[in-house]
Amino acid sequence: MFHIGRLSTVDLEEEITPEEDIVRSRPKEIPHNEKLLSLKFESLDYDNSENQLFLEEERRMSHMGFRCLEITRWVICGLIGFLTGLIACMIDIAVEKLAGYKYLAVKQNIEKYTELGGLSISLILWAVLNSAFVMLGSLAVAFLEPIAAGSGIPQIKCFLNGVKIPRVVRLKTLVIKVFGVICSVAGGLAVGKEGPMIHSGAVVAAGVSQGRSTSLKKDFKIFEYFRRDTEKRDFVSAGAAAGVSAAFGAPVGGVLFSLEEGASFWNQLLTWRIFFASMVSTFTLNFFLSIYHGKPGQLSSPGLINFGRFDSDVSSVFIVFRGVLGALFNIINYWLTIFRIRYIHRPCLQVMEAMLVAAVTATVSFAMIYFSNDCQPLGQDNTEEYPLQVFIYLLAELNLDLNIVYEMPNRSVICYIVHLQLFCADGEYNSMATAFFNTPERSVRSLFHNPPGTYNPVTLGVFTLAYFALAVWTYGLTVSAGVFIPSLLIGAAWGRLFGILLCIVLLTCAAAQLGGIVRMTLSLTVILVEATGNVTYGFPIMLVLMTAKIVGDYFIEGLYDVHIKLQSVPFLHWDAPPTSHWLTAREVMSSPVTCFNRVEKVGRIVDVLSNTSTNHNGFPVVSDTTENDEPGKICGLILRSQLIVLLKHKVFVERASSRLSQRKLQLKDFRDAYPRFPPIQSIHVSQDERECMMDLTEFMNPTPYTVPQETSLPRVFKLFRALGLRHLVVVDNENRVVGLVTRKDLARYHVGKDGLEELHLAQT
């Protein structure tokens, strides 16, 4: 019998390659760096462990049973869509109510003090109100659930990719996220609420599909079949799609988002379920919002965001190379994030920064509205020249100073544009206030739909620069926030600024800015097309997004990718780096590997699992017939989580006789422990028990995928990615285990400036 301790990939003492020395020499120098790959993230098992228990269960199941399962999946997806829609509806109503109250308070105050000359009091009121909202949100995020910060899209991307980000799909995260996003939008930050919606949808999906809440300690004893990573991922995809769908009213875009980010193996039925969840979500949001607005059945609110409907013809395609600005955004944000990671890591500091940003945003807005004094007359005359239908249903509900400048006579749709009167005479409106003193969506709509001549270039230029700076600063704060709408807003403002008044140009500028920042081009196009309700712009939008992506990629990666990299997440991209054909499994794999025998001593298992320096999660099981010191032949693969359940239930060979009366360990026991398996430390194994033997045959996956050592990296990568593997065993031509490839081994390689680069592994 042989015991080989598998070296951790961090523990580099025995690594041969000379590059590794460099790694070792500077592991702690830069705590966060895009040249590092963190080892703190575990992977998810998207490949089923087809052990005997599983096969027995599947074989017992009749054809009817599979059909019932399928129906259950549909029901769950419907439920996910419904709940996500409800959450979107709730966020929407809450934000509008809070923003309405805030506006009312500030406006009354301004009116009161304009004559008395104490405008600074108004400013302070405004800043305090905003800071208070942001403080609430930021406090909740920083102290209760830091993972709820930001848009959540990078985290969901990682989850679907197979990286387990701790606590990302918990109920608590959802609650904090929803609360946080309401606060930050109501607090006037330069943020949107779409990213948080996507995250919320994913959490809902992860919760509903498991039929229980671990946080609330409530098990409904349903959907037990779905308690494993593979099934959960499918539902989370559906949830994310439902989130997109609720945020933009773009069900197809939602499906494509999920597929772009999540799916590795495309399955028609899965896609169809995802689509169903998206549709239900849009429909639910629609339904409840129309009831809320007193127009039940009208269903004119397909999503939280609606750019209005564009009807004009496209006669010229105008492409603006906006990728550069998107890249600038990302670069500044990148340095800012580095700065934050180094210096602003205490929660109190984070809350204070968030409040500071809120106060600065309020001050900047106030100052600009005050000094610009760009009052425009409200005109009824120019509506005729402007053939765009606009329906900004949300605003109808706000008790704001609405000036209905444009209502199409023979239409059933209600069309409003908000023009704020702040600091202007009656019959005039303040265009800077219109651009600034609205939630970002409303500003986008205003930029898209207001008649030509609404804004003067100086106003717009100043607004654009200020807003750009604020948006860069805001993204990455410890608040729940999305970057989608701010990007669109900056883009639309640029479009207006350059004086080209065709809405197509506005839209493409907006798309380009967004594309430059986010680089999620395919689903983005569909989302924008769906949100505008017009396929005619599809082609120009696509061209623009493509250009923005190409130009932007030349400088820096997309914003989400930048943040994923800064977190040092072992993210697997679509393909292996193109120049990686030089590498084979032999170079890539971790070796030697800790293996277990088919019948293994409990003591050894406990020791291996307890070894904190090598926190392995998968162990090849080898046949214990080998006499000499050779590595054994592979006969299975067992996971840490499975071993822990086995230890907990004391499934030892010596107890088999006494266990005759006891029930046999079933798949249910593994499912009950999923996904929060107890740590090894919590399991007590007595000295007597350490001498017992454990038979792993029944519980290991007897047919793990294996590759020979000569397999090239792209081939290993493809197998890994297509099947969603967590461990891939490398064998020699005698089927003996010689190495193990995990996500970290593959994510290490990436294309840098000088060809293939190897990231350093670190425990941070």
Add this chain to the structure above:
Amino acid sequence: MFHIGRLSTVDLEEEITPEEDIVRSRPKEIPHNEKLLSLKFESLDYDNSENQLFLEEERRMSHMGFRCLEITRWVICGLIGFLTGLIACMIDIAVEKLAGYKYLAVKQNIEKYTELGGLSISLILWAVLNSAFVMLGSLAVAFLEPIAAGSGIPQIKCFLNGVKIPRVVRLKTLVIKVFGVICSVAGGLAVGKEGPMIHSGAVVAAGVSQGRSTSLKKDFKIFEYFRRDTEKRDFVSAGAAAGVSAAFGAPVGGVLFSLEEGASFWNQLLTWRIFFASMVSTFTLNFFLSIYHGKPGQLSSPGLINFGRFDSDVSSVFIVFRGVLGALFNIINYWLTIFRIRYIHRPCLQVMEAMLVAAVTATVSFAMIYFSNDCQPLGQDNTEEYPLQVFIYLLAELNLDLNIVYEMPNRSVICYIVHLQLFCADGEYNSMATAFFNTPERSVRSLFHNPPGTYNPVTLGVFTLAYFALAVWTYGLTVSAGVFIPSLLIGAAWGRLFGILLCIVLLTCAAAQLGGIVRMTLSLTVILVEATGNVTYGFPIMLVLMTAKIVGDYFIEGLYDVHIKLQSVPFLHWDAPPTSHWLTAREVMSSPVTCFNRVEKVGRIVDVLSNTSTNHNGFPVVSDTTENDEPGKICGLILRSQLIVLLKHKVFVERASSRLSQRKLQLKDFRDAYPRFPPIQSIHVSQDERECMMDLTEFMNPTPYTVPQETSLPRVFKLFRALGLRHLVVVDNENRVVGLVTRKDLARYHVGKDGLEELHLAQT
């Protein structure tokens, strides 16, 4: 050394399972039957053969080289989109011209003979004209390229799935297809032109991406890198998507169609390229059609089919269970196809049947128009009540008896509805003629958009039944034809018939009929949504399609699947049958396997390849160190096509010394022979050469995917499907080859009425 002849899966002498006896007892009884699986179809290699040559080439390539390749892929996709758009444009113009001339001739004749009482002459003229068109198309299809018959969608589905349908992507097929579809649509058959467009797009893609035409013997010496199955498949996906996009103006639908049918491993970049091709295709069609119509730059013709734009609100969702009728269509068509396969297999008979159908269609139409006499007054008054925008741009070009009944005053779009006057007094129009005497698209538009009261129920009922019968009869004829538009037409007519005049109901009925017949639900929804230019109907359409699918599936599979089954194609569905966990690789694999040694005698290779009873395409290569009679350890996999190229170039060990001056065999030599590798019979090997040895090391794939014998069928299936494999080697725990799993071995199992069924294999 050992030589084991691998048994053909047809040659069942040594199979153990008792069911096989039944197979053998009735192999020729029923020549075509859905319980058979044909062995005449070869598979495609969607897994790269990463042999030394390939790896060397990849390793030589710089990072810049990969970038250039990527750019080339984009250029090709753009080209594919452009050419597909052009073809769509050509078909469109040709059909309109021909149909216009035909209508003119018939109408003049009717006018002439209505007074003289010789109407039968008009009927004969009509029937003869139609039959003549159809005869031309049918002759071309039956005698020149039978594969061009039908819609082509089943064939493209198969190609993307990995089944090589002979001649399906050749230039000749394209030419015949285009000619055929023009003839059959102009000939008044109950067919559409979308299926053929999809097929055309695929052929264009397969041709353009290879940079040469084997048919025309012209090699442009470009795009050589793409001469392998994997790359070709990606381009064909793009081509099919471009086809959908051109046919429906639905680029996103096109992408989803391709993914639904083709992609196994979803890749963001690939999808993005597919989307690009789709966009270019729509844009091209749009651009040229607007030039043709004298309105360059207006781009109001996004696709061949446009249902007009629906603007009304949806206040009630009405779901019609139309799956039953779709199933009826499929069942009748199924029996008809069986009948055709048995009795109408000679080309002359096929042409005659096609002509008969054309004549009957003309006669039925004529009789119904004549006897119905359902004349409706042309009214200007009811246009006000009818708030639908309609743009039937195509009709503006026809010199028909157009009655412009509806033109919105303040719009830039031109709105026409065709009302035919046949047999009616001036100021009236014949509603039956309107329904019948148009190309199907126009009829669909007319049904969607004509004001209420246009059709009386009897007219509609008779029309629907007659058209249903004609459509069933027509699909499967030896003409190029699509089933999309006819299904929509029948559905729309049913919707009208039931007296519910909301366009939403019409649309859902149409969608349901189509969904009932075709069952391609996800991309179908998107296509319909995009074609109507309105996302509001998305949810009801999806619900209806889902219902239609569920109801229809209860009776019979989708039309395309029925036809694929009737062809006994080894098609791999998304998942293994649910109850197949009982089976393992051991039961599924073919065994024993013909293996080659790493250095093999030329004589043996020639003998194995020449053996017509076992037409194998992949051979495991085993290490030739084994002394005893055991099977050898796997060390690679080599394909028939590779061996043939090696034989052709006489790459023998004995010649290595003399070859020093000669150039080494390169990947280029394999690419030049792709895809039409010469048969083994055409390669002459002398008796001396038979004694030579061949070293396969450099050319075999050294790391084929392998599985142990205990792997369950679903696991094998997932690996096979996700990676697009053609051969999967089954090994024992010593890595010795024990079996080989191919497509046929997996496609054999399917779920029948009584659980898992095994299809019989046959050489037909």
